[in-house]
Amino acid sequence: MTELLVFHALAGLITLCSIMVVASRNPVTSAVFLVVDLFCVAGLYAQMDAHFVAAIQVLVYAGAIVVLFMFVIMLLNLEPETMQGFRVSAPEVGILLVTIVGFIGVAVTMVLGGPSGANGGMTPEVIEQAGGNTFAVGMVLFTRYLWPFELASILILLAIVASVVIAKKDKPAAKDGAVAGKRSLTNGAR
Amino acid sequence: MVPVDMYLVLATVMFTCGIVGIMARRNLIMVLMSIELMLNAVNIVFVAASRAVNNLDGQIMVFFIITVAACEAAVGLAMVIALYRKYGRIDTNFLRMLRG
Amino acid sequence: MMGLPELNPTVVLNGVINYLSSPAGIELIATFLKFLFVFVLVLQVPPIMVWAERRAPAFMQRRKGPNRVGIDIGPLKSRLYGLFQSLADTVKLIWKQEVMPDGANKVMYHLAPVFAVFAAIMIACAIPFGNDITAFGTKIPLSVIRLDVGFLFIFAISSLGVYTVTLAGWSSNNKYSLLGALRASAQMISYEIPLGLSLLPIVLIYGTLDLNEIVIEQTYFWQWGFIKAPVSFLIFLICMFAETNRAPFDLAEGESELVAGFHTEYNSAKFAAIFLGEYVSMFVLSCLASTIFFGGWQVGFISHEQLVNLLFGSEALAAFVGFNALLLKAAFFMWFYVWVRWTLPRFRYDQLMSLGWKFMLPLGLANILVTALVVAFLKF
Numbered sequence: 164m165t166e167l168l169v170f171h172a173l174a175g176l177i178t179l180c181s182i183m184v185v186a187s188r189n190p191v192t193s194a195v196f197l198v199v200d201l202f203c204v205a206g207l208y209a210q211m212d213a214h215f216v217a218a219i220q221v222l223v224y225a226g227a228i229v230v231l232f233m234f235v236i237m238l239l240n241l242e243p244e245t246m247q248g249f250r251v252s253a254p255e256v257g258i259l260l261v262t263i264v265g266f267i268g269v270a271v272t273m274v275l276g277g278p279s280g281a282n283g284g285m286t287p288e289v290i291e292q293a294g295g296n297t298f299a300v301g302m303v304l305f306t307r308y309l310w311p312f313e314l315a316s317i318l319i320l321l322a323i324v325a326s327v328v329i330a331k332k333d334k335p336a337a338k339d340g341a342v343a344g345k346r347s348l349t350n351g352a353r
Numbered sequence: 354m355v356p357v358d359m360y361l362v363l364a365t366v367m368f369t370c371g372i373v374g375i376m377a378r379r380n381l382i383m384v385l386m387s388i389e390l391m392l393n394a395v396n397i398v399f400v401a402a403s404r405a406v407n408n409l410d411g412q413i414m415v416f417f418i419i420t421v422a423a424c425e426a427a428v429g430l431a432m433v434i435a436l437y438r439k440y441g442r443i444d445t446n447f448l449r450m451l452r453g
Numbered sequence: 454m455m456g457l458p459e460l461n462p463t464v465v466l467n468g469v470i471n472y473l474s475s476p477a478g479i480e481l482i483a484t485f486l487k488f489l490f491v492f493v494l495v496l497q498v499p500p501i502m503v504w505a506e507r508r509a510p511a512f513m514q515r516r517k518g519p520n521r522v523g524i525d526i527g528p529l530k531s532r533l534y535g536l537f538q539s540l541a542d543t544v545k546l547i548w549k550q551e552v553m554p555d556g557a558n559k560v561m562y563h564l565a566p567v568f569a570v571f572a573a574i575m576i577a578c579a580i581p582f583g584n585d586i587t588a589f590g591t592k593i594p595l596s597v598i599r600l601d602v603g604f605l606f607i608f609a610i611s612s613l614g615v616y617t618v619t620l621a622g623w624s625s626n627n628k629y630s631l632l633g634a635l636r637a638s639a640q641m642i643s644y645e646i647p648l649g650l651s652l653l654p655i656v657l658i659y660g661t662l663d664l665n666e667i668v669i670e671q672t673y674f675w676q677w678g679f680i681k682a683p684v685s686f687l688i689f690l691i692c693m694f695a696e697t698n699r700a701p702f703d704l705a706e707g708e709s710e711l712v713a714g715f716h717t718e719y720n721s722a723k724f725a726a727i728f729l730g731e732y733v734s735m736f737v738l739s740c741l742a743s744t745i746f747f748g749g750w751q752v753g754f755i756s757h758e759q760l761v762n763l764l765f766g767s768e769a770l771a772a773f774v775g776f777n778a779l780l781l782k783a784a785f786f787m788w789f790y791v792w793v794r795w796t797l798p799r800f801r802y803d804q805l806m807s808l809g810w811k812f813m814l815p816l817g818l819a820n821i822l823v824t825a826l827v828v829a830f831l832k833f
Contacts, residue, residue, distance in 0.1 A: 181371075185374035191623065204396070215602060221612070237623050262368070311417060319423070322423075326428050
């Protein structure tokens with residue numbers, strides 16, 4: 164009973180925040196709603212007993228990614244945009260069709276009932292015995308999914324290098340008498 | 354226990370908000386934020402399914418999706434900065450040079 | 454969905470009482486009371502810190518701090534070493550007129566202080582103030598919430614503390630605020646990484662993410678964390694200062710450079726809220742440092758069972774003693790904060806960033822490597 168209550172409260176908040184993210188004109192307002200949204204999704208994960216993923220969600224998504232968004236928005240000093248209607252062109256219509264098919268798929272799943280009887284063996288009792296959700300996730304992550312884990316770290320390294328290289332300012336061409344890359348007191352302003 | 358289809362409905366609503374965001378917003382950063390919304394919708398489905406089937410693979414998948422989303426957001430925002438520096442605006446109606 | 458139960462008042466009352474007497478209900482009441490307690494406790498810290506922050510440097514600089522404000526009501530006449538100054542400050546902060554800058558974004562301007570207080574109090578909820586006590590038939594843990602991912606939760610919530618600074622600076626429509634805010638948020642997110650990295654060896658050594666388990670393993674003071682993981686302690690100490698924007702990392706406020714940095718345009722109650730958030734996060738990080746590195750609620754020279762036996766078998770009394778031990782250790786760290794602030798000069802921004810990225814980060818990584826090797830070697 165409390166589970167349902169918590170779920171409905173969180174779900175209502177998530178829906179509201181998702182709509183506000185998309186509907187706000189000011190990018191910073193959207194970012195703040197996104198933070199609240201992601202925090203509520205983390206709460207949803209915690210309600211589903213996925214404590215590790217909930218913590219990671221707040222840590223990475225709400226605490227780092229959206230901060231990154233905010234930094235970029237503030238550095239670029241974006242104006243609130245004037246909303247216009249939908250663009251209608253082939254790719255977007257395609258996406259709309261896919262979404263409608265998705266809705267139909269979800270409706271069919273609901274009518275037929277959820278996944279039936281399939282049991283992967285990690286019942287809550289087993290997880291409790293293994294020492295909690297984090298322990299269980301760790302055990303699976305470092306045995307069956309070791310390869311993807313290491314590859315993910317290489318991916319993150321690639322992303323760091325890529326974003327630094329892409330966002331770097333190009334060095335201006337050297338002026339006469341000034342050695343390129345060396346800071347002078349007047350910094351080229353003669 | 355909350356039935357799985359409720360999580361599915363919630364995720365679909367969130368995913369739709371993301372799609373509407375991509376289609377209706379002109380600001381490139383808003384498009385990126387809508388992509389994050391969609392990724393989160395998918396994450397919810399994964400965790401709900403993992404709970405319904407009593408298998409932890411769903412949560413592992415979410416772990417990797419979050420990682421990839423972080424990398425993609427970083428690189429995407431770096432590109433936004435580079436584009437802004439070059440063209441002065443990040444309006445998706447304007448940035449259509451690759452369009453056929 | 455279940456149908457609505459009959460709304461007979463007696464039935465509803467019986468249902469509520471039944472629920473509240475069950476273990477789940479007792480847990481609920483206990484959590485609520487614990488939260489109230491922690492909330493009130495945490496709110497006592499800023500007035501004392503404000504006082505300490507002005508008297509301590511005064512004595513360090515061979516002068517006396519504020520000691521004029523006193524009460525003079527009939528037979529009661531006291532100045533109490535300037536403690537009433539805090540009261541006067543609080544009253545002023547509440548009653549002063551709030552001025553909001555003209556072009557400020559109203560929603561963000563009002564929202565920014567909320568994140569400060571929210572993040573700080575949420576972290577305070579995860580810190581164990583004593584061992585689990587058994588009362589009313591259930592085991593009650595003495596932290597407001599008992600998580601098996603205690604550490605991760607604390608990192609996660611402390612990473613939300615960046616939003617205060619960012620939103621406050623941006624929404625003030627003020628160049629100095631924005632500059633201070635961007636510098637401060639860059640500093641905070643840069644030093645989050647060594648903070649997390651320094652706590653990984655602790656997880657490796659103690660084998661658990663749960664804060665209470667870590668305290669239980671630190672029974673005698675030769676088992677305390679700062680002996681087992683000294684480099685971690687050093688890194689954590691330095692990052693503690695950087696995370697709370699305290700000297701020598703306080704260029705966010707930059708009192709001589711940026712007017713008042715990100716909170717230039719904040720006055721009266723909102724400034725009090727941001728201030729409160731800063732001091733509460735200082736207190737909470739001090740409690741965390743004492744929990745992880747200094748034994749938490751353990752009194753260093755006797756174990757918890759011996760303490761319970763000493764106190765006539767009363768777990769509640771032992772919990773009280775442990776709570777005081779934790780407060781003493783946290784008070785030491787708070788004093789350390791004030792001491793360092795008034796001793797060291799401020800870092801320049803590029804010095805600060807290069808310290809964080811080029812020194813702390815590699816040191817943290819090397820620390821993890823060495824700790825992992827030592828732990829693996831000792832396990833075999």
